[in-house]
Amino acid sequence: MSSVEEIMSMLRDVRHPGKGDKDIVELGMVEDVTVEGNKITVTLGFGQGRDPLAEYLVGSTRAVIYRNTPAGTEIEVKAVSARPKEEKPKKKNVNDLTLDEVNNVRHIIGIASGKGGVGKSTVAVNLAVALARLGYKVGLADADVYGPSVPIMTATEGNVPDAVEENGSEVIMPIEKYGVKWMSIGYFASPGQALIWRGPMACNALKQMILQVRWGVLDYLLIDMPPGTGDIHISLVGDIPMEGALIVTTPQAVALADVEKGVDMFRNEKINRKVFGLVENMSWFTPAELPDHKYFIFGEGGGAIMAAHFGIPLIGRIPLVQGIRQSGDDGEPVALSSGPDGLAFLELARNLVNQVEK
Numbered sequence: 001m002s003s004v005e006e007i008m009s010m011l012r013d014v015r016h017p018g019k020g021d022k023d024i025v026e027l028g029m030v031e032d033v034t035v036e037g038n039k040i041t042v043t044l045g046f047g048q049g050r051d052p053l054a055e056y057l058v059g060s061t062r063a064v065i066y067r068n069t070p071a072g073t074e075i076e077v078k079a080v081s082a083r084p085k086e087e088k089p090k091k092k093n094v095n096d097l098t099l100d101e102v103n104n105v106r107h108i109i110g111i112a113s114g115k116g117g118v119g120k121s122t123v124a125v126n127l128a129v130a131l132a133r134l135g136y137k138v139g140l141a142d143a144d145v146y147g148p149s150v151p152i153m154t155a156t157e158g159n160v161p162d163a164v165e166e167n168g169s170e171v172i173m174p175i176e177k178y179g180v181k182w183m184s185i186g187y188f189a190s191p192g193q194a195l196i197w198r199g200p201m202a203c204n205a206l207k208q209m210i211l212q213v214r215w216g217v218l219d220y221l222l223i224d225m226p227p228g229t230g231d232i233h234i235s236l237v238g239d240i241p242m243e244g245a246l247i248v249t250t251p252q253a254v255a256l257a258d259v260e261k262g263v264d265m266f267r268n269e270k271i272n273r274k275v276f277g278l279v280e281n282m283s284w285f286t287p288a289e290l291p292d293h294k295y296f297i298f299g300e301g302g303g304a305i306m307a308a309h310f311g312i313p314l315i316g317r318i319p320l321v322q323g324i325r326q327s328g329d330d331g332e333p334v335a336l337s338s339g340p341d342g343l344a345f346l347e348l349a350r351n352l353v354n355q356v357e358k
Contacts, residue, residue, distance in 0.1 A: 136353075
């Protein structure tokens with residue numbers, strides 16, 4: 001079992017993005033470390049004002065100990081706030097969060113996929129930008145806690161959202177760029193840092209990323225959901241007033257089973273949310289030097305077949321072109337352009353609006 005000194009050394013890998021990337025030991029945030037048998041307990045102190053990054057720092061502390069201790073080690077991380085002398089309103093914890101910050105959002109729509117690797121986040125980011133280009137007020141919450149990509153795809157890496165205190169609790173201010181309000185767990189993690197969170201911890205972080213953000217008045221709030229179907233998805237749909245979802249897929253026939261999982265989850269009687277449509281990503285390949293050519297390298301018509309099978313509309317077909325990948329890496333969403341790829345996302349945005357407004 002690790003000693004207290006060894007654990008303190010581990011904790012120097014936990015850095016606070018909002019305080020010059022200093023580690024929590026250097027910042028004096030480690031109040032106590034105890035080792036009793038197979039159990040390690042760490043207490044983090046946050047002063048009189050609860051740090052808006054508290055959930056992230058607790059998760060990172062747990063993760064770094066988990067990585068550096070033997071399997072089966074019991075780990076507990078506590079977060080404490082110093083109490084001021086004068087009694088102040090009790091601050092809300094994550095279980096007390098209300099829907100106040102999303103009350104002025106007209107439509108909350110999840111962007112989902114049955115599995116990873118289909119370009120769901122690319123579709124979500126570009127759809128948000130396309131909706132903004134059409135004149136709508138838009139926000140996007142990056143709920144993919146294990147692979148947040150919004151900071152990279154919008155060139156907002158290194159940004160740390162501000163937090164303001166109101167009535168004893170903090171409200172997080174989203175990052176604004178390209179006419180869209182962005183929020184991502186990636187803004188609170190160091191570049192390349194893996195977030196090793198169990199389901200309940202991830203669900204709590206996601207609730208904060210959505211319900212504790214000052215979205216203001218929005219026409220559309222898109223939620224880039226984690227791939228697959230599981231506890232996180234069920235918790236999201238249960239706690240967030242999500243109106244419905246888009247399912248993103250690729251044209252291959254083998255993707256049918258993954259689409260079925262996504263559709264079945266939203267249509268489950270305990271969830272009962274609309275599926276506004278299917279988006280076929282990577283529909284065809286068009287070389288830059290042959291802009292009028294279409295090569296259906298993953299097969300043709302797969303999205304239409306799936307949509308008909310499940311009785312949902314096919315509301316978008318997005319080509320596989322180098323510009324989409326390049327623009328994502330450069331942080332300038334291709335939906336900002338007027339090329340064929342940008343126009344495909346504008347058409348998707350119009351079709352989504354038509355489905356939602358029916």
